[in-house]
Amino acid sequence: MAESGSKIGEEDESPGRVKENLCQACLSNAKQTVADKFCSTCYEFQCNDCSNVHNVLPILKSHKLVSVKEANSTSTLFEMKTLDICNQHQKRFEFLCEDDKKFCCSSCAFVNHRKCHSVVEIEKIARKMTSSGSGLGKKLKEVREAAEGVSRHICFSKDQLAKDIKEIQIEVRRMRNEVMRMFDDLEDCVTKKAEVLQRETLQILAMKQTQHEKHLADVTSCLETIESIFKNGTPVQKYIAEQKMESKVNAFCRNIKEEYKKLETVNISFQFDETLKLPPLPIIEYVPGQLQLKFNWQEYVNSVDKAMILKPISVIDLKKTEDDIYEPLYTGIDFLPDGRLVAVDNKNKKCFVYNEKLEKVGSYQLSYTPLSVVVVSEEEVAITSEYIEFLHVSKCNEISSSRTCKVKTKYDSVCLKDDRQFVVGTWDEPRPVRILSLTGEEHDFSVNFPNKTYPIDSSACTYIKSSDKVVITDRYEHTVYIYDIKTNTRVVVKDDQIRQPRGAAVGPFDTILLCCRKTNIIVQISQTGHILSSYKIDMKYPCKICVSCDKLFLVVTNNCLGKKIMQKFKISA
Structure with a gap:
């Protein structure tokens, strides 16, 4: 008799055998009863007696009961x-x-x-739906790997703590040979203090390890659910699972990234006084040295901050057309949620829409000189200039003006902060970055930005929503500043690869992407300022960069006399 450990829909390969599923409720009470029903909500085989509870308890009446034969014939039935x-x-x-x-x-x-x-x-x-759900599974595996790394680090820290204490004891014993009686007492005193520190520290580490093991268990459980759904589920169930669990997976990613930032290495050491003078006191009252317990913060380039790979997929020349007065200069580009691209031509005062193949499918003549553009919603974009203009971009690629907002400050670069506010980079203004609402209200960040005035086209900004950080590029100082709004701190990034940084965007894993004019490369850096990767591109003087909403595509434009192009790349990890 086959037991209920078999999967639903699994065929018995032995001819002449009859498959019988056992009641799982009875099995838990050490009884073997042939199952008559299957509850797809409880995901259990049950006998008639055990399944009758569904008719008694109101909370179970909505559960779906089917016969065992019907359950075994359904290959797509599984736990949602x-x-x-x-x-x-x-x-x-x-x-x-x-x-x-x-x-x-x-x-x-x-x-x-x-x-x-x-x-x-x-x-x-x-x-x-074409997605196989591998994105969520992949992300969960990365989170699980990172969580396992945290646990390994805690175990390493515990081992290192024990090693350090042993080294202290060896050192103490070596000195005891020189002053026998004094160091007999010293060893006992120091060891006791070290053990107290060890005990207290181990309690802290044990608590952290317990928390991380729970986090790891949650991630593993979620991963098993995702893998089960995308292995056995219907397209409807796969779609629902991907949509319903995406926020949970993103929360796992944010949590593990925060935990990595908090990782610390525990070291314990004993330093003797430079001049050893022993007063006529018992050694336990005068210890010629001091135990020091240090927590060293570690910076990690981990599985969450992964280097990306760029693959060129299309490129177009930005040439002057018959109705253009000047050679085009694209100073603003951004992706619409459906994958189309919006661009503004600074020289010819135009706004364009491109499809996924970088084919121009829409055009609109502006009455002013545009500086930058940001997508606000599925069919609305905002353009910076002497004021902020909002344009409606229909699904049919028709562009029309919807409204304008007057502003007091001069704004160049722009990105979304949330569904009600922008983060905007200024020019000829002592406050380099400000907050601008969609209704035109201007505010300042509660951050100590440097009192520096940037000329136009010498600085750009972007914003990382997940960690509330503002990124500012300083073109002529060859520097990138990453400001943490929550802690009012900053990271300053300088590197030989970062020469004249122009445009900035938030890339995969919430890393920062820069296009550098002097080196003709795209640089990827982590939020802690590590250079993760750099890519030499076949383009001279890149100036603007944007990333699609799903973080799968990247577009770059340049500002090169006589050879202006726009290139699209596929992003992969």
Whole structure:
């Protein structure tokens, strides 16, 4: 008789044998009973007696019971862990409200989303889904590797602590040979103090290790769920799982990156006084030296901060057209959420839309000189100039002006801070970076930025949402500043590869990407200022850079007399 350890849908390879699944509830009570039912919510085989509890307890009445035969014939049945169940109505999700970005069961769709414009069946969306879910799985594996690294480091720190204490004892014993009686007492005194420090430190490390082991268990459990869903699930279930668990996976990534920043190495040592003068006192009252316990913060280039790889996929020449007065100069580029690209031509006062193949599909004549552009939403962009203009960019690539905001400060570079505010880089202004709301209200950061005025085109900024950090480039000082808004601290990055840094963008794993005019390279640096990678590009004087919303593509433009181009790259880890 085959036991319930077999997977659902698994065939018995031995001819003539009849497969029987055992009641898992009975098994837990050391009884072997043939199962009659399968609960797809509990994900358990149950006999009739055990399954009857579903008719008794109201909380279990929504569970779906099927016969064992039906369960064994369903190869795609597996544990979704209620990811596809509506918490309010206990029904499976069938629809997606694209207006509210929410999954709906049939009751939700009828009661809460009748007035929404776009409520579509999940099954239709899932059929078009090309993602295999490997992105979440890959990210979870990276988080698990990082969590395992934290645990290994704690174990290493414990071993190192023990080694240091042993070395202290050896040193003490060596000196005892010179002054026998005194160092007999000294060894006892120092060892006791060291053991107290060790005991206290081990308690701290044990607490940290317990926390990390729980984190590791959570990540592993989540990874097993993802891998199970994308191995056995239907397209609908895969789509729901990817959408529902993305925020949890991103939270794991943020947590493990923060834990890496907090890693520390514990060292203990004993330093003798330079001049050993022993008063006529017992040694326990006068120890000729001092135990020192040090926590050294470690900087890591870890699995979360990975070097990226760039693969060129398309390039176009930016040539003067018949209706252009000047050679084009693209001073602002940004990706729309659907993969299209928006660019502004500073010289000819135009805004363009490009498709994924870098084919120009839309154009709009501006009445002013544009400086930079940022995508605000699916169909809205904002352009900096003497004021801020908002343009509507339709799905059909039609561009129209929607509104303008007057501002008092001169702004060049711009990026989104959140859904209500920009981070903007200034020029001819002693405050290099400011906050600008979408309604035109201007504010300052609570950070001690240097009182330096940048001429136009000599500095750019970007913002890292996950860690609340502002990045500022200083073109002629060949320097990059990374300001932590929460702690009011900064990291200063200088390197021979960073020569005349121009545009800046946030890349994969929330690393910082710079295009450097003097060296013709793209440099990737971590938030702690480490150079992770650099790429020589076939372009002279790169000046602007942007990264797609999914962090899979990168576009760079340049400012080179007679040879202006725009190039697109595929990003991979």
